[in-house]
Amino acid sequence: MNYLHDQGITHRDLKPENILLASDSNETLIKVTDFGLSKFVDAGSIMRTFCGTPTYLAPEILKTAGNGAYTKAIDCWSLGVILFICLAGYPPFSDERKDIDLPKQILGGHYTFPKQYWKGISESAIDLIKKLMTTDPQKRITSAEAVNHPWFKDEDMKAKANQLMYPDSDGMVPPSNVPSSKKRSLEEGEESSAKRKSSADTTSPPTSP
Template identity: 45%
Template sequence: HFITPNTQNNVLFKNESTDTDSTQFPLPVYPKLEIKRHAVTDDYKMSSHVLGLGVNGKVVECYNKKTGQKCALKILYECPKAQREVELHWRVSGGPHIVRILSLYENMYRGKKCQIIIMECMEGGELFSRIQARGDQAFTEREASEIMRDIGTAIQYLHNMNIAHRDIKPENLLYTNKEDTGVLKLTDFGFAKETSLHNLLQTPCYTPYYVAPEVLGPEKYDKSCDMWSLGVIMYILLCGFPPFYSNTGQAISPGMKRRIRMGQYEFPNPEWAEVSEEAKQLIHQLLKTDPNERMTIEQFMNHPWINQSMVVPQTPLHTTRVLTEDSEMWDEVKVSAGFCFFIRTDLEKVSITLAHQWILCSEWVPSELESNQLIKTSQ
């Protein structure tokens, strides 16, 4: 049995916040849901269109046979990581700016039990792709502030429930539609984990460009690693390139790792010449190498640059131009991230291994679903 949010409301592992009086959102009580065990193909028509790759499995397009509603389907081979992803995503699914889960199935596929998640289809695409598509239309600092507020709202909901997402990156930030009314939402809880003072995180799972320095070492850490990732995304939003990167073509080079650990980054011109000092100071507070000094999500949401976005200057940024000119570089970043889902750090040596269940899911061909490859499980 998994818990489900109230549907009426519409990779990483540190900072355990003790602020219990700053919860902005009431934590709902979720009714239990029986997992559906009949074949998902009884209810949904599958498409061969792959929407994306999550930490633990592929996401494809599907359609509700009764209503015609377009949805997103994710299949996970049953294992502790998959069960944790499903449970935590269900728990937060009713939260603001978080992709909503519609149904959950348990089926057999090629003789293996798997979890199938049906989610709302995010047709507006990824965060940076949307900015790239603006063309000559200026992207402003005020718009960046509004986007960061939306992302922060989702993270605040998670952190108030003592959940660390651990893989906050642009590819996991999607819009509901391509119109101006599109809502930005956080998805992919494959790295998410509960954290508390007595249950700190240690496994170094991360995407290199967004990893906090404490995750690179052997020490334990908490949900403040999400705040570092938030700082990296804010930096990129304001200029179009990351604060930390590898010059060697490696996913994460020794030099890049050293700069992350020491917090060495700059605000070079011309991209940063007109960006406000308030924005730069906020980034400094997020990219503190000591997680105990790093800004909490409550402090972030109460910062004037975030909660008073209407007075943030509408300064045109270089972001759209840089993202467009460096589009090939960003494609390489995504490829690197795709092959760095699980990274083990042994002192100064970094070895990269692909998760077994991700390899299995990568072999999955969506069109095969229509030929009864997915079957119901025993009641």
């Protein structure tokens, strides 16, 4: 998702059903799918459409109800809900709750971490969920910040992830995204170098005195 956000793409319907497994192995790549509600956002566009799956909707979508703008931060909220479900086995918000209806649960950020379900979960993981599921989008952690959260600093986990993503890299991870302007400069430099080499190859060798 951090990669998509870097490309100006907001998914807008993140949920477990839209995350697929590449194989039946216990350790495998995941694939984000169903971009039917996704939106490419640049400096001249905004998002207002009321869309998404109810239990994964960010509070600001409910607040604006199609009458106000929201940002890619909605995806980070949904990621928090997904992480909550992955670790606890149940959703943080439910329309089966009798004391408070679903919209109010989300708008008020009314979720808890009961010890009987969370006693084996690290404080670091819980902290990341809280930062992702912050009701104020201005204070919510971004996808880039989430990737750098302490919970992702497990070296064994990162090594396994890199091996899955880059199986033929011999442990070497490809460099991070190069900005398009820099990429063009590199390509132009490579082209100039190739021209120089071609010119050198076709130049007649100096004659002996």
